[in-house]
Amino acid sequence: MTASALRPYHAVFRARFQLLLQYRAAAIAGFGTQCWWGTIKVMIFSAFLAGPVASPMTLRETIDYIWLGQAFLMLLPWSADPELARMVRSGDIAYERLRPVDGYAYWYARAVARRTATPLLRAMPMVLLTGVVLPSLGYGRWGLGPPAGIAAVLLFIASMALVVALASAFSTLLDVLVVMTLSERGVNILVAPLAIVFSGSLIPLPLLPEWLQPFMQYQPFAGLLDSPLRIYSGHLGGWSAVGALGRQAVWTVLLVALGRAIMRRAMARLQTQGG
Amino acid sequence: MSDSAIIVDRLTKTFRVAERRPGAWNALAGLVRRHYREVRAIDDISFRLAEGELLGFVGPNGAGKSTTIKILCGILEPTAGQCTVGGIVPWRERVRHVARIGAVFGQRTQLWWDLPVIESFALLRDIYRVPPERYRQTSDELIARLDLGRLLATPVRQLSLGQRMRCEIAASLLHEPRVLFLDEPTIGLDAVAKLAVRDFVKTLNREHGVTVILTTHDMHDIEALAERVIVIGKGVILADGSLASLRRGALAERRLRVHFAGEPPATIELPGAAVRQREARSIELAFDPRLTSAHRLIASVASEFEVEDIHLEEPPIEEVIARFYAQHEVDG
Incomplete structure (x- = not known):
């Protein structure tokens, strides 16, 4: 593809990205809540893992998992794009079909903006606080530790890039479902709990019962949070880490294909509301 | 290909509407088995439009105007029938088609709510892949013609409806489409804004040769702009011709308002004319110009009689069209 072919998608990404960076009040409030949650979770898991227990994850790995999980919380596909939901209700969605662009790619570009701008706003202060401020105050034991090594850093970066791709595919799928059902509420209610539990945001996935592990490894939500977090702390390394990257990529491809197929159907039976 | 810009051939679109009878029991029953009703939004519609023509599309609410426009724009797929715009079947080659048309839906917005107008324009420039040089020329001209200079830095949500509509029209033309669809572009506008929109559409059509299809409920839009009118009701075309021919067919009468110097006479007996309205100092007569001359x-x-003043009038166009709807039993 040439630069000119990508121009519309790049433009809509840039516009959304810049707009989302402006939500300062939401970022500050969200940061506060996430610090609080993170602290509570660190305290709970320290209590559990303090003694000489056989745990699938060390306390160090668990604390890193918790803080990074809080930092990247907004990467999870919590909800469909409220802007698109508004367009569906008002009928402005008709204009979306008037653009000489691939409809799916156009919405995907918007989703990428949502899954990078807001997370960036939240992740930076969180990493700064838990990874720099806490250790320099002598509380490094409760903060975010350094990554497991050079290989872990490289794999972590690759995995985070795949998180953005996968989360955007999830988000676009939600958007398409909103167009199909004409309401964002049902979609959002269904997806939020799934995303929290199965991504590892609530409880780190390795700490769930052992008989669940095979399933947990292969379901798509693991690639949204669990994979990069374990790669960072070295809990997942070598070929297991590469395997996790592969699963992230495969799920991204599958979700894009699914989103495209549903979108084609939804658009064929689109009935613009209000005449 | 032919010299027609738009060919519409036996176009039909039916929608399936889920129906629910009132009451709690029926609401529950609807969960199990839904009742659908087929609604025929447009039924076997055909017309042709030459390049550079301006067509007024008129009809009561729910007549099928917007559905027709949306099919022509490539947004909806028809249930049956064919149409081409500039040789392209809109819904088959949507991307190629929409790059060559512009559209304004009066009740919707295509500008980004939170962005200043000029940034919306820049986004559209990129989405339509307009070369920068070309864009500068086109946008400068549109900004001058529609007097948008002072609005450009304002976020769209802070514009008045009239200001916004001018921006919407400019936004639909940044990629220089040869065909423009205007779906109720003057809805809700005040008199001044309406005139501005009309003037602009007129020059666009007359001077730049852009083919325009316009739907409206404001008959003055039609009177000011359209040489040709299609009246649509209940999904079928009821009339296709000039406004004058529509007038002749629906309500040919003309009116003579006579102001008297003194008391108006109690009765007036004139061949071919009837008293339509009577006021303190004047009487309005209705007559058929085919039977008696003015x-x-x-x-x-x-x-x-002792007459002070005489006005000769045609019935207002709204009345003509209302009469026409009534004759065809499509009033709303």
Whole structure:
């Protein structure tokens, strides 16, 4: 593809990205809540893992998992794009079909903006606080530790890039479902709990019962949070880490294909509301 | 390919509407088995439009105007029938088609709510892949013609409806489409804004040769702009021709308002004319120009009574169209 072919998608990404960076009040409030949650979770898991227990994850790995999980919380596909939901209700969605662009790619570009701008706003202060401020105050034991090594850093970066791709595919799928059902509420209610539990945001996935592990490894939500977090702390390394990257990529491809197929159907039976 | 810009051939679109009878029991029953009703939004519609023509599309609410426009724009797929715009079947080659048309839906917005107008324009420039040089020329001209200079830095949500509509029209033309669809572009606008929109559409059509299809409920839009009118009701075309021919067919009568110097006479007996309205100092007569001529009527009124003033009028176009709907039993 040439630069000119990508121009519309790049433009809509840039516009959304810049707009989302402006939500300062939401970022500050969200940061506060996430610090609080993170602290509570660190305290709970320290209590559990303090003694000489056989745990699938060390306390160090668990604390890193918790803080990074809080930092990247907004990467999870919590909800469909409220802007698109508004367009569906008002009928402005008709204009979306008037653009000489691939409809799916156009919405995907918007989703990428949502899954990078807001997370960036939240992740930076969180990493700064838990990874720099806490250790320099002598509380490094409760903060975010350094990554497991050079290989872990490289794999972590690759995995985070795949998180953005996968989360955007999830988000676009939600958007398409909103167009199909004409309401964002049902979609959002269904997806939020799934995303929290199965991504590892609530409880780190390795700490769930052992008989669940095979399933947990292969379901798509693991690639949204669990994979990069374990790669960072070295809990997942070598070929297991590469395997996790592969699963992230495969799920991204599958979700894009699914989103495209549903979108084609939804658009064929689109009935613009209000005449 | 032919010289027609738009060919519409036996276009039909039916929608399936889920129906629910009132009451709690029926709401529950609807969960199990839904009842659908087929609604035929447009039914076997055909017309052709030459390049550079301006067509007014008129009809009561729910007549099928917007559905037709949306099919022509490539947004909806028809249930049956064919149409081409500039040789392209809109819904088959949507991307190629929409790059060559512009559209304004009066009740919707295509500008980004939170962005200043100029940034919305820049986004559209990129989405339509307009070369920068070309864009500068086109946008400068549109900004000058529609007097948008002072609005450009304002976020769209802070514009008045009239200001916004001018921006919407400019936004639809940044990629220089040869065909423009205007779906109720003057809805809700004040008199000044309406005139501005009309003037602009007129020059666009007359001077730049852009083919325009316009739907509206404001008959003055049609009177000011359209040489040709298609009246649509209940999904079928009821009339296709000039406004004058529509007038002749629906309500040919003309009206003579006579102001008297003194008391108006109690009765007026004139061949071919009837009293339509009576006020303190004036009487309005309705007559059929095919039966009696205006000048004969004026002469006999003036000779029989002491007359102060006489106005000759045509019925307002709204009344003509209302009469036309009533004749075809499509009123709303």
